[in-house]
Amino acid sequence: MYDVVLLTLGSERDAPGGCGSGGACCGGTTETDPKPPSETEGGTRAEGGARTEAGADPRADSPAEAGASAGGQGAADGCSTDRPRVPVLACADALTARGARVQTVTARSDAEIDAVLAQLDGPVRPDGLTWPDSDGKTRLVVATASDAQLRAVLRRMVRRYAPPPSRRPADLPGDRTLPDLPPVAVLPLDPARGGTHSDLAAQFGLPRDPAAVAAAVLDGTPRRLDLLRNDGGSVTLDGALLGAADDKGRPLHWRARVEVDDAILTNGEEPLLACAIGNAGGYASLDDVALLSAPDPADGQVEVAVAVPVVVRSTFGRKRVRLEVRRARGRAVSVVPREGKVPYLDDGVEGELTRKRSWWIEPGAWAVWVS
Numbered sequence: 001m002y003d004v005v006l007l008t009l010g011s012e013r014d015a016p017g018g019c020g021s022g023g024a025c026c027g028g029t030t031e032t033d034p035k036p037p038s039e040t041e042g043g044t045r046a047e048g049g050a051r052t053e054a055g056a057d058p059r060a061d062s063p064a065e066a067g068a069s070a071g072g073q074g075a076a077d078g079c080s081t082d083r084p085r086v087p088v089l090a091c092a093d094a095l096t097a098r099g100a101r102v103q104t105v106t107a108r109s110d111a112e113i114d115a116v117l118a119q120l121d122g123p124v125r126p127d128g129l130t131w132p133d134s135d136g137k138t139r140l141v142v143a144t145a146s147d148a149q150l151r152a153v154l155r156r157m158v159r160r161y162a163p164p165p166s167r168r169p170a171d172l173p174g175d176r177t178l179p180d181l182p183p184v185a186v187l188p189l190d191p192a193r194g195g196t197h198s199d200l201a202a203q204f205g206l207p208r209d210p211a212a213v214a215a216a217v218l219d220g221t222p223r224r225l226d227l228l229r230n231d232g233g234s235v236t237l238d239g240a241l242l243g244a245a246d247d248k249g250r251p252l253h254w255r256a257r258v259e260v261d262d263a264i265l266t267n268g269e270e271p272l273l274a275c276a277i278g279n280a281g282g283y284a285s286l287d288d289v290a291l292l293s294a295p296d297p298a299d300g301q302v303e304v305a306v307a308v309p310v311v312v313r314s315t316f317g318r319k320r321v322r323l324e325v326r327r328a329r330g331r332a333v334s335v336v337p338r339e340g341k342v343p344y345l346d347d348g349v350e351g352e353l354t355r356k357r358s359w360w361i362e363p364g365a366w367a368v369w370v371s
Contacts, residue, residue: 200238
């Protein structure tokens with residue numbers, strides 16, 4: 001018999017008195033939430049020894065922000081309330097009917113998410129580290145209104161289980177900064193997601209029906225997937241898209257140095273229209289322009305593309321602009337803005353990049369339950 005926790009992320013508007021501990025709403029960072037040393041280590045490995053500086057967006061994983069950013073949903077539709085939504089109740093009923101002990105939790109702060117994740121801990125190791133229990137009987141279902149809410153939970157997992165560099169154990173794989181994270185089942189709260197911008201559940205072919213989700217978490221197997229960590233203190237499950245448009249939807253030019261491992265896609269001198277960083281395929285295209293060719297969330301690499309407008313002359317000397325897409329794959333990518341702020345979407349959450357940001361791949365670090 002399994003113990004199953006059905007976790008929903010609550011919104012700022014639902015929390016009496018504010019966002020919760022430290023003013024953080026379900027995954028948002030605050031100045032009192034210190035960056036663990038392991039993230040500096042990851043940034044160092046990605047950049048070949050150069051320590052990077054990049055501040056975390058304090059709203060990066062707030063469910064209210066996620067609801068407003070992903071799929072055009074507003075905060076009122078993107079976040080849960082005190083009363084569990086119908087898919088959560090249906091999933092709980094299906095789990096209970098199969099003999100599982102079910103606990104439903106609405107978390108409104110990092111501390112409340114951490115309290116749920118503590119149920120997945122294994123026994124303390126001889127080296128003093130706490131890692132997930134690989135033989136545990138507790139399983140986690142995350143009810144999500146957006147990919148950003150799923151990311152909020154994974155981000156807390158990383159902060160819980162990633163060891164500091166000074167205590168890196170010998171049994172940790174050489175290409176990883178954290179152990180295998182416990183599998184999660186994904187319960188989409190919006191069954192319609194999967195249109196123009198497919199959410200992760202649609203991309204991975206995960207069930208959307210609550211009864212099918214219950215079957216996956218009880219009878220399924222874990223499918224391990226790559227995870228992107230970044231030196232801003234967060235994680236990326238799907239991808240990021242950097243760039244902006246004016247009020248009429250026309251793309252604006254910006255400049256940045258973009259480097260993938262040892263390959264330089266642009267040195268920061270030429271204008272860019274977009275930069276896509278893909279673990280999965282949510283940001284593979286921009287309008288009718290194919291940016292990423294075939295991002296694979298389980299190949300141990302991140303795919304990166306930049307769209308560069310290039311002026312060419314025709315046979316008759318007329319100038320025209322064509323879009324050149326440059327691509328590269330590797331273990332890590334860094335983006336250094338050359339001027340001003342660069343707007344971006346990361347797993348559906350809006351932000352602005354003002355300093356160097358680095359992402360690096362953690363092969364097979366997280367997992368989802370599949371039938």
